[in-house]
Amino acid sequence: MLPDGTFQFAFFAMGSPCSLCLYAKAQDMAKEIADAAIEEVRRIERKYSRYLGDSLLSGINRVARTGGDIAVDPETAILFDIAFRAHERSDGLFDISSGRMRQIWNDAIEAIPDDADIVALLGLVGLGKISWQPPQLSFAVAGMELDLGGIAKEYAADRAAEICRAKGSQHGFVNLGGDIAVIGAHPDGAPWRIGIRDPFGSDGAIATLFIDGGGIATSGDYERYWSVEGRRFGHLIDPRTGWPVQGLPSVTVAADTCLAAGMVSTIAVLKGQAGPKWLRESGAAHLYVETTGALGGSILLDQSLTGL
Known part of the structure; x- marks a missing residue:
């Protein structure tokens, strides 16, 4: 009460x-x-949802899919600083680029995935593939995706x-x-x-x-x-x-x-x-x-x- x-x-x-x-x-x-x-x-x-096409994060991911650079605002820069520090502290386990695996692991999954399909997507996962020089994010590998859900x-x-x-x-x-x-x-x-x-x-x-x-x-x-x-x-x-x-x-x-x-x-x-x-x-x-x-x-x- x-x-x-x-x-x-x-x-x-x-x-x-x-x-x-x-x-x-x-x-x-x-x-x-x-x-x-x-x-x-x-x-x-509204700003960071991956489900909203007009969110800032969706805009970042459009750049990530094609490769290239994007500058972010100060608030977003703070969150990326935190994400990259957590990635380092966790020895690479806390990785906001893991969202790319949702292509396989999602609510529509009906069968255990093949190892080959997993390996193919792993090439698009890893913060080490992304350059973060605040306020600039640079995607050298096209096809990546970020998820700030964590x-x-x-x-x-x-x-x-x-x-x-x-x-x-x-x-x-x-x-x-x-x-x-x-x-x-x-x-x-x-x-x-x-x-x-x-x-x-x-x-x-x-x-x-x-x-x-x-x-x-x-x-x-x-x-x-x-x-x-x-x-x-x-x-x-x-x-x-x-x-x-x-x-x-x-x-x-x-x-x-x-x-x-x-x-x-x-x-x-x-x-x-x-x-x-x-x-x-x-x-x-x-x-x-x-x-x-x-x-x-x-x-x-x-x-x-x-x-x-």
């Missing part, structure tokens, strides 16, 4: 059910703040939280399909209780986290996957092989921002069986679920994530 003075707004964006929880003195004040935050989420979606939603959550704070709301959180940016703790200083979904489908949460700032993101294969010929394939693709990674079913990370949390959780899943070791070495506050259902991670030692 939400405390008095807290208002919740549900909406749909970026392919996910979303919500915004705000504390305000009056409902009309809360709605004004929520409308501005939701519009910021929609602005980012960045844009988390960035949008952080931006929406910033909008709320700028408009005077100091208490609440933004939830974009499970990626959460905290605006501030409850008015009495108590942290928010965030339930972590069971990746194996039970109704209850596998853990409850307490957080008064920063962001939380969860990555895994329990929501987005394909069942093909009796086998289950997650949506995260290993850019080295072209095949979906067989990693941890669920990884939750808490960090200073939702964007930072999302990158770490995604990399951990892409690391496959090495994910737990990589998480420990990263120093991030984390919780993971193994294929056996066992829980692990630093959050188990201290579930109060205050002061992020």
Whole structure:
């Protein structure tokens, strides 16, 4: 139950059910703040959606398909800086050019693909094939495609939280399909209780986290996957092989921002069986679920994530 003075707004964006929880003195004040935050989420979606033909990202991908150069605006340059740093930090696993593999791995898939088809597309994957000299992107190999799906939603959550704070709301959180940016703790200083979904489908949460700032993101294969010929394939693709990674079913990370949390959780899943070791070495506050259902991670030692 939400405390008095807290208002919740549900909406749909970026392919996910979303919500915004705000504390305000009056409902009309809360709605004004929520409308501005939701519009910021929609602005980012319009700009970076791969599904909208008139988005900036679609324009970039038209250049990528033919080869050549394109200069981007400062906001987009920040996101590409982050993407290239994540690529380096993950030893090449976090790769925004992996979206090219959607030609094979998509909701229309009916049979396990041939290795030859995978190998043919791999020649069009790899950030090492792209030159990034801000603000200029250069595609030496024609036929590539970029996908900011691993960045844009988390960035949008952080931006929406910033909008709320700028408009005077100091208490609440933004939830974009499970990626959460905290605006501030409850008015009495108590942290928010965030339930972590069971990746194996039970109704209850596998853990409850307490957080008064920063962001939380969860990555895994329990929501987005394909069942093909009796086998289950997650949506995260290993850019080295072209095949979906067989990693941890669920990884939750808490960090200073939702964007930072999302990158770490995604990399951990892409690391496959090495994910737990990589998480420990990263120093991030984390919780993971193994294929056996066992829980692990630093959050188990201290579930109060205050002061992020």
